[in-house]
Amino acid sequence: MSSAVLVLSGPSGAGKSTIINAAADSIGDFYFSVSTTTRTPREGEVEGKDYHFVTKEQFEEGIVNGDFLEYATVHGNYYGTSLLPVKEALEKGKLVIFDIDIQGHRLVRDALGSKVVSAFITPPTLTELEVRLKARESDSDEVISKRVSNAKIEIEALNEYDFLIVNNSIEEAKNAFISIANAARHRMSQEENKEFIKQWVSQ
């Protein structure tokens, strides 16, 4: 199977994790890219699953060493994607899945170019997003209203994405995600195309 790069973005509460978990058995061998951050772990967050939690000094050493595929500062904390595990996964022919925001998507596109396939996942409406966030009972009213106003900004970047998944039902959204993930295996970088053409005409 060909390696592939799939970026997923969408408001917190869109159901991204649920969809990825539901689809996990149907998309072949994949590597879920875990971001590195300097922010304090929230209750229930697990090192290596939700994030790699590091100190500011460790993160800045990583920046200096060129360890990050992309990184950014949000509310005074660093967030980034380590390059090495992504490179290794791609070399093994895996599908690499990124769950990152619109800024991260831009940076991954800059870094990985034409190999990237991206999908924006969203609940059907802004009101529905708010309903789902409230139903989770994990965020304060203040955090929810922050997430809702962030969502209004993020949705404006829809045109930068290859595909839109409207999460009307988990089943539908899961199937859409599986199709897009399997299609992504057939997305080639310009370098891969060049190499393919060279081999193709000579054989």
Add this chain to the structure above:
Amino acid sequence: MSSAVLVLSGPSGAGKSTIINAAADSIGDFYFSVSTTTRTPREGEVEGKDYHFVTKEQFEEGIVNGDFLEYATVHGNYYGTSLLPVKEALEKGKLVIFDIDIQGHRLVRDALGSKVVSAFITPPTLTELEVRLKARESDSDEVISKRVSNAKIEIEALNEYDFLIVNNSIEEAKNAFISIANAARHRMSQEENKEFIKQWVSQ
């Protein structure tokens, strides 16, 4: 289901028709765009299935009336795609499939913009293409060698396509095609995105 536009290109002998037929039951409601041409029907070709065969006068009247989504001249014959049935199919939420060459792909992209998803289908090697063309026993040596040299030119346009399907086996190529066709249902035009955002934030 959302409407979608899927362009398939690839050398004659790549297996495009076989793949589309094999996948037909798994890609939802679709409309296969039949091209219009002024060239003489070949033996076995069926009006309305392989092509719409028209006179030069009829074709040129169509051009004047703006009936064509795209058209071009190849070896002194007109080839084109009528706009009306494509528009009607898209309005009904169908997937419209075009089996056209690299020039047609460029023109359809010009006309339908960001809605278009495209895939290039090819046998694994140039030699294998030649073997398959010979095995069909439907073309003269001269025609086969013409197709082979055309294929060498067409493959150079690989970078213009979203996806590459290498037809190693019908089963694999069919599954790739189904994934890409279903993913295409989630590809939105810029106008659709704009409308979606407008509705999304207001609901």
